[in-house]
Amino acid sequence: xxxxxxxxxxxPELLFTLSVAVLLIVVVFPMLLIFxxxxxxxxxxxxxxxxxxxxxxxxxxxxxxxxxxxxGVTVTGTLVGTLFAWLVTRTDLPFKxxxxxxxxxxxxxxxxxxxxxxxxxxxxxxxxxxxxxxxxLGFDSPIFNIYSYAGIILVETMYLFPFVFIQVSxxxxxxxxxxxxxxxxxxxxxxxxxxxxxIPLVMPSILSGALLIMLYSMAHFGTVAVLGIETGIYNxxxxxxxxxxxxxxxxxxxxxxxxxxxxxxxxxxxxxxLQNRILSKGRYQIIAGKSFRPxxxxxxxxxxxxxxxxxxxxxxxxxxPTVTIFMVGGLKTYGLPFALENMTWANYSHILFEWDLTxxxxxxxxxxxxxxxxxxxxxxxxxxxxxxxxxxxxxxxxEFLGMLPxxxxxxxxxxxxxLAWSGKFGVSLYNTVWIILIAYIARYMAFSLKANSAALExxxxxxxxxxxxxxATMAQALRDVVIPLVRPGMVxxxxxxxxxxxxxxxxxxxxxxxxxxxIGVAIYTLNEDGETVYSAALAGIALIIIVTGxxxxxxxxxxxxxx
Amino acid sequence: xxxxxLKQVTKLFGAVRAVDRLDLDIAQGECVxxxxxxxxxxxxxxxxxxxxEDLDDGAIRVGERIISSKRDxxxxxxxxxxxxxxxxxxxxxPHLSVYENVAFPLRIRKLPKEEIAARTEEALKHTNLWKAAxxxxxxxxxxxxxxxxxxxxxxxxxxxxxxxxxxxxLDPHFREEMRFEIKDLQRRFGFSILYxxxxxxxxxxxxxxxxxxxxxxxxxxxxxxxxYGEPANRxxxxxxxxxxxxxxxxxxxxxxxxxxxxxxxxxxxxxPELLAAGRACLAARPSEIDFVGExxxxxxxxxxxxxxxxxxxxxxxxxxxxRVQKGRRVxxxxxxxxxxxxxxxxxxxPTA
Numbered sequence: 001x002x003x004x005x006x007x008x009x010x011x012p013e014l015l016f017t018l019s020v021a022v023l024l025i026v027v028v029f030p031m032l033l034i035f036x037x038x039x040x041x042x043x044x045x046x047x048x049x050x051x052x053x054x055x056x057x058x059x060x061x062x063x064x065x066x067x068x069x070x071x072g073v074t075v076t077g078t079l080v081g082t083l084f085a086w087l088v089t090r091t092d093l094p095f096k097x098x099x100x101x102x103x104x105x106x107x108x109x110x111x112x113x114x115x116x117x118x119x120x121x122x123x124x125x126x127x128x129x130x131x132x133x134x135x136x137l138g139f140d141s142p143i144f145n146i147y148s149y150a151g152i153i154l155v156e157t158m159y160l161f162p163f164v165f166i167q168v169s170x171x172x173x174x175x176x177x178x179x180x181x182x183x184x185x186x187x188x189x190x191x192x193x194x195x196x197x198x199i200p201l202v203m204p205s206i207l208s209g210a211l212l213i214m215l216y217s218m219a220h221f222g223t224v225a226v227l228g229i230e231t232g233i234y235n236x237x238x239x240x241x242x243x244x245x246x247x248x249x250x251x252x253x254x255x256x257x258x259x260x261x262x263x264x265x266x267x268x269x270x271x272x273x274l275q276n277r278i279l280s281k282g283r284y285q286i287i288a289g290k291s292f293r294p295x296x297x298x299x300x301x302x303x304x305x306x307x308x309x310x311x312x313x314x315x316x317x318x319x320x321p322t323v324t325i326f327m328v329g330g331l332k333t334y335g336l337p338f339a340l341e342n343m344t345w346a347n348y349s350h351i352l353f354e355w356d357l358t359x360x361x362x363x364x365x366x367x368x369x370x371x372x373x374x375x376x377x378x379x380x381x382x383x384x385x386x387x388x389x390x391x392x393x394x395x396x397x398x399e400f401l402g403m404l405p406x407x408x409x410x411x412x413x414x415x416x417x418x419l420a421w422s423g424k425f426g427v428s429l430y431n432t433v434w435i436i437l438i439a440y441i442a443r444y445m446a447f448s449l450k451a452n453s454a455a456l457e458x459x460x461x462x463x464x465x466x467x468x469x470x471x472a473t474m475a476q477a478l479r480d481v482v483i484p485l486v487r488p489g490m491v492x493x494x495x496x497x498x499x500x501x502x503x504x505x506x507x508x509x510x511x512x513x514x515x516x517x518x519i520g521v522a523i524y525t526l527n528e529d530g531e532t533v534y535s536a537a538l539a540g541i542a543l544i545i546i547v548t549g550x551x552x553x554x555x556x557x558x559x560x561x562x563x
Numbered sequence: 564x565x566x567x568x569l570k571q572v573t574k575l576f577g578a579v580r581a582v583d584r585l586d587l588d589i590a591q592g593e594c595v596x597x598x599x600x601x602x603x604x605x606x607x608x609x610x611x612x613x614x615x616e617d618l619d620d621g622a623i624r625v626g627e628r629i630i631s632s633k634r635d636x637x638x639x640x641x642x643x644x645x646x647x648x649x650x651x652x653x654x655x656x657p658h659l660s661v662y663e664n665v666a667f668p669l670r671i672r673k674l675p676k677e678e679i680a681a682r683t684e685e686a687l688k689h690t691n692l693w694k695a696a697x698x699x700x701x702x703x704x705x706x707x708x709x710x711x712x713x714x715x716x717x718x719x720x721x722x723x724x725x726x727x728x729x730x731x732x733l734d735p736h737f738r739e740e741m742r743f744e745i746k747d748l749q750r751r752f753g754f755s756i757l758y759x760x761x762x763x764x765x766x767x768x769x770x771x772x773x774x775x776x777x778x779x780x781x782x783x784x785x786x787x788x789x790x791y792g793e794p795a796n797r798x799x800x801x802x803x804x805x806x807x808x809x810x811x812x813x814x815x816x817x818x819x820x821x822x823x824x825x826x827x828x829x830x831x832x833x834x835p836e837l838l839a840a841g842r843a844c845l846a847a848r849p850s851e852i853d854f855v856g857e858x859x860x861x862x863x864x865x866x867x868x869x870x871x872x873x874x875x876x877x878x879x880x881x882x883x884x885x886r887v888q889k890g891r892r893v894x895x896x897x898x899x900x901x902x903x904x905x906x907x908x909x910x911x912x913p914t915a
Binding site: 176178179181182183184185186187188189192196197200201203 | 640
């Protein structure tokens with residue numbers, strides 16, 4: 001032990017300092033700038049001014065909208081997610097395994113692309129479904145206006161309900177079936193059991209999934225931006241965007257943005273804290289070893305109708321929007337009917353091979369995704385190593401700093417990065433890809449830390465000690481023992497970052513410059529500029545890239561597990 | 564008349580006959596243990612009685628009432644069978660207090676408030692849980708949780724109690740204590756018990772009769788004494804208690820085991836049909852093999868170990884090792900000594 005200490009003299013401290021420095025620069029400094037800008041006016045601390053900003057109509061309306069929208073999405077998403085989770089785990093619904101996979105598909109699809117599709121289908125004047133009802137079925141007015149609170153809530157629900165679905169179906173699958181059987185033998189029918197035993201026992205999972213939906217919806221930019229701005233529905237992230245972009249950096253709009261960001265951070269932190277509490281304290285020990293299959297509710301006559309309902313849900317929420325995107329992407333002009341003579345491949349080849357804006361965006365997203373995934377993966381390994389394995393004082397601080405971005409919504413990170421890197425402190429990265437890269441690193445660091453510390457915790461200290469006892473130096477032990485063992489964690493971290501980065505919108509939309517659009521930004525801005533057809537075509541390409549990536553990775557990961 | 568009757572009860576899992584034409588009668592107030600290795604179909608049988616599994620053939624009757632019948636495709640749902648059941652993994656509800664757990668079946672039955680209170684209290688007192696009534700079951704030990712499960716099953720005053728390995732999740736010393744408690748409760752309330760276990764001593768201690776199962780087929784039903792003393796076949800013999808088996812060639816005058824001959828002493832020869840086959844398996848409990856100075860099956864003591872009350876010998880007969888156990892007070896041979904083995908209570912089974 002003494003020898004070990006002498007050899008490592010200075011090394012842990014060096015790594016620790018380095019890690020703290022990285023996190024300080026990338027995460028803490030921008031965050032502090034936000035609070036500083038929000039609360040520091042004319043050289044002193046000022047809360048009344050913050051309150052004044054909050055009392056402005058547009059501010060409190062955005063806050064209220066965020067609350068209404070995320071609250072609504074949380075309620076509907078939780079209901080939908082719990083219902084489907086219960087159906088695939090506790091009933092004799094046909095093709096349950098396939099249905100379970102299908103219900104997870106919305107997770108792969110970016111919500112803002114879905115919003116785009118629904119806009120094409122249900123916008124009051126031009127939406128294809130609305131027009132069909134008005135032109136052919138004699139309706140006087142559109143059947144549904146997607147530019148509304150209900151519209152936004154519905155679209156977000158479609159893409160966010162898997163948070164609850166995953167948590168609840170997992171809990172129901174792991175739950176000891178005799179907990180329900182003992183209620184049955186006690187005289188309770190299946191309905192009573194569901195109400196009094198099953199639902200209460202998985203309530204912590206339901207709540208934790210619900211809070212994840214709320215957290216995500218609160219910080220979500222895309223859907224509200226696509227569907228809300230038309231009718232003036234802003235939430236916090238879209239108002240921050242509005243302030244930063246439209247007002248060209250005036251002091252007052254930056255302050256408003258920082259105040260909004262502060263509210264968002266506090267809310268997000270509160271939600272995460274609550275979720276942590278529910279998970280650590282409220283989760284029951286309901287898992288047991290030996291078990292039979294849980295009794296399934298026989299749906300009997302309802303079996304086929306419910307299957308049709310589920311399939312219709314999937315057709316409506318996954319297939320219809322996806323098909324719409326590809327069809328509109330192939331139209332000669334937006335608004336033409338879907339007839340063969342109106343279709344063309346030209347849009348796709350144009351955005352892929354001719355148009356710099358879209359070609360650049362694909363290239364930007366891929367290179368940004370790769371770069372941020374690589375940097376974050378390696379930084380994550382080092383920082384997790386310090387957190388998990390090294391005995392240095394203050395590593396709790398490191399852990400806190402690393403996980404901080406987890407509770408920081410993307411628009412807040414982007415805002416902080418703007419404040420830090422647009423020249424005020426000697427470095428101006430504004431309008432370059434570097435500023436987006438820094439923001440991505442800050443945003444995804446927590447993912448990498450999670451994956452890497454989980455992997456490192458599996459590597460018992462005695463493995464390194466055995467290597468040292470066999471004559472390896474610390475560096476050799478790391479290279480030959482630790483790194484090979486944590487490689488799966490690193491690979492996982494890489495893809496956990498690369499895939500979301502590919503479709504990222506919330507952060508990059510605040511940071512992009514003329515030549516640094518990402519795929520998400522390009523789709524969004526093309527849509528804003530009325531280039532609906534090109535926007536849809538690019539969205540189609542993005543969907544292909546994303547789904548291919550997801551499938552390849554699933555293959556890779558399961559293939560590895562099998563070996 | 565038998566209170567519970569299982570007739571030709573059969574369960575298929577795919578092509579596997581998990582339970583094959585099982586017949587069993589249980590009298591009122593009787594305790595029957597189903598004993599067998601894991602996967603023998605005992606738990607499946609219990610679950611069919613409880614109503615969690617449908618039958619692929621046969622019927623189950625309780626009192627005057629058919630509760631499961633393949634022919635009529637009728638299955639009374641578990642919640643209407645009015646049985647008490649205790650599961651291996653306790654299955655007490657962590658979101659309810661001990662009291663609420665026990666009161667649950669009474670509340671479901673919508674009994675009057677005073678009766679719920681009285682019966683819950685009674686059940687809790689009989690299981691020594693009255694003091695813990697307000698606690699969360701998660702604060703109790705395994706034994707405590709299993710008491711809650713027992714109290715919950717008792718509260719409805721069932722005529723039939725189904726116990727699915729109720730003791731195997733408990734620490735060994737709790738196990739014996741709980742055994743007595745279950746037996747006491749049965750004496751007091753007079754319910755019938757169908758008890759599933761893979762632990763033979765548990766089955767022996769608790770039950771009036773034991774049903775031994777293997778691969779879905781009943782091997783023997785009898786009192787503990789019968790099953791131990793007169794095992795119906797080699798499997799039962801081996802599953803219950805210590806055993807040793809020797810394949811023997813038979814002649815009218817004696818047997819040959821591993822090239823060693825022994826003449827028949829009076830009374831131990833197998834039944835004539837086995838004798839006629841010329842080959843059979845001799846089964847004996849190690850404690851029921853005697854050392855004799857002359858005659859018997861000759862062998863040499865190869866090992867000797869003191870196990871406290873008993874002494875464990877290994878005797879080589881040819882190249883077969885035979886286990887013999889004797890009380891420590893009985894003077895026995897030393898290692899290397901030539902001895903004769905006598906089998907005063909031999910069992911003969913056809914060779915495997």
